[in-house]
Amino acid sequence: MSPAAVATGHLTAALELPEGLDAGPALTAADRLPGGWNLAPLPTGSEPLPVVGVSVADTAPEITVSGSRVQLSLTERAARSATLAYTTYTALERARQERHMLTLHANAAVTPSGRGVLLLGNKGAGKTSVTLALGERGFTHAGDDLSILAEDDAGELLLLPGKATAAVRPKDARRWQDPKPVIDLAPFVRHPVPLAAVVRLTVHPAVPSAVLVPATPFSANEQLRLHEALARYISGIPTPLTGPAGAPYGPVWPLDTPRLARWRTHLVARLEQDPYAYVYAPDADSAADLITREYA
Numbered sequence: 001m002s003p004a005a006v007a008t009g010h011l012t013a014a015l016e017l018p019e020g021l022d023a024g025p026a027l028t029a030a031d032r033l034p035g036g037w038n039l040a041p042l043p044t045g046s047e048p049l050p051v052v053g054v055s056v057a058d059t060a061p062e063i064t065v066s067g068s069r070v071q072l073s074l075t076e077r078a079a080r081s082a083t084l085a086y087t088t089y090t091a092l093e094r095a096r097q098e099r100h101m102l103t104l105h106a107n108a109a110v111t112p113s114g115r116g117v118l119l120l121g122n123k124g125a126g127k128t129s130v131t132l133a134l135g136e137r138g139f140t141h142a143g144d145d146l147s148i149l150a151e152d153d154a155g156e157l158l159l160l161p162g163k164a165t166a167a168v169r170p171k172d173a174r175r176w177q178d179p180k181p182v183i184d185l186a187p188f189v190r191h192p193v194p195l196a197a198v199v200r201l202t203v204h205p206a207v208p209s210a211v212l213v214p215a216t217p218f219s220a221n222e223q224l225r226l227h228e229a230l231a232r233y234i235s236g237i238p239t240p241l242t243g244p245a246g247a248p249y250g251p252v253w254p255l256d257t258p259r260l261a262r263w264r265t266h267l268v269a270r271l272e273q274d275p276y277a278y279v280y281a282p283d284a285d286s287a288a289d290l291i292t293r294e295y296a
Contacts, residue, residue: 006052008037008089009096009103010148010160015039015088016053018079026085031184034103034148034162037085050095052088054079061241065254068095074241083243090239094255097263101150101160103233107131108142108159110189111296115196116142116159118149120229126203126284128166131185133288138296141185142193149230149267150192157195157270164188197275197295203287210281210290218272226271230264231256 006015017023023039030036051069056079064071070091078084093103107119107127117139119127128144135141143162150158167180200215200222215222232238236253275295281287 003042005040005042005049006037006088007040008033008035008085009092010035010101011050011092011095011099012043013050013052013088013092013095014042016051018054018056021054021056021079023084025081026083026088029082029085031165031182032082032163033085033089034143034146034160037089050092052091054084054088063091063236063241063253065094070094070255072241078241078243081243083241086239087241090233090236090253091255093234093236094257094260097234097260100152100263101148102230102264102267104147104149104229105145105232105238106147106149106162106229107144108147108162109134110140110142110159110193111196112138113296114193115295116193117196117291117295118147118159118198119201120198121201125201126281126287127201128168129284130201130203130287130291132166132168133284134291135185137288137292139292140187140189142189144185149195151267151270155270157267157274158192159189159195160192161189195274197277198271199276199291200278201287202278202280203282203284204280205282207280207282210279210286212290212294213278213280215276215278216272218268218276223268226268227264230267231261234260 004015005012053071055073056076057073061075062073072087072091109117109131121127142159144166145163147162148160150160152158164185165182166185167182169180234255279287279290
């Protein structure tokens with residue numbers, strides 16, 4: 001094994017790769033992960049690091065966990081592709097949550113006064129379009145599709161820089177089948193910011209006009225949705241070991257622990273204490289106007 005240090009998702013870990021494995025394809029995924037994905041020589045004399053070991057086998061991919069070590073067994077094809085970056089990122093979600101950070105399928109933006117707004121919603125709910133519209137209103141980008149929620153030692157909730165690129169649908173309706181071009185989000189936040197509010201979005205032309213509805217106290221349904229969202233990445237389900245073309249697509253990874261589940265339950269209760277709302281709007285601009293008036 002060839003040891004190196006990998007920095008990704010606001011963590012540095014020891015990464016053990018098979019001799020001769022070219023990590024170049026994984027480096028191309030750096031702009032699609034929070035905190036990037038970068039390799040460096042393993043530091044000496046530092047605190048013990050979490051470890052991700054990678055092996056290559058012809059058998060079915062698998063993951064095993066022992067203490068702070070996560071071992072990935074990948075196919076040759078997956079190990080020599082961008083899948084290496086995605087799987088090692090997700091393998092570190094346990095270490096991330098042990099340090100009170102977690103990955104969310106969400107967007108994030110920072111108000112002109114420096115406060116973070118987290119945008120939740122199902123796929124197609126309008127998160128990216130609203131985030132871009134907020135950028136036109138003076139907000140700073142803090143993540144598209146992948147955002148990082150954290151809690152500091154004082155119990156304050158923070159947003160850390162998330163994924164700094166976005167796949168944007170062409171505005172020309174006639175090009176609805178075209179691949180979404182990927183753009184760099186700018187300006188982009190480079191440091192943690194305090195969380196000011198959480199907004200769950202529904203953007204649909206059938207909505208008569210933009211409206212903001214307080215979501216606290218949480219309904220049982222909202223609590224369940226949050227529990228699922230906070231546990232999504234530690235489950236490994238969004239990150240197939242085979243890459244997106246392989247099967248089986250989504251085995252559950254054995255990363256979670258009762259202690260981390262209790263911390264996430266605490267986070268749900270903590271989120272209920274801060275501004276948390278549902279925003280319904282017919283288009284991204286009216287949603288962004290409403291969020292700007294409420295939180296900027």
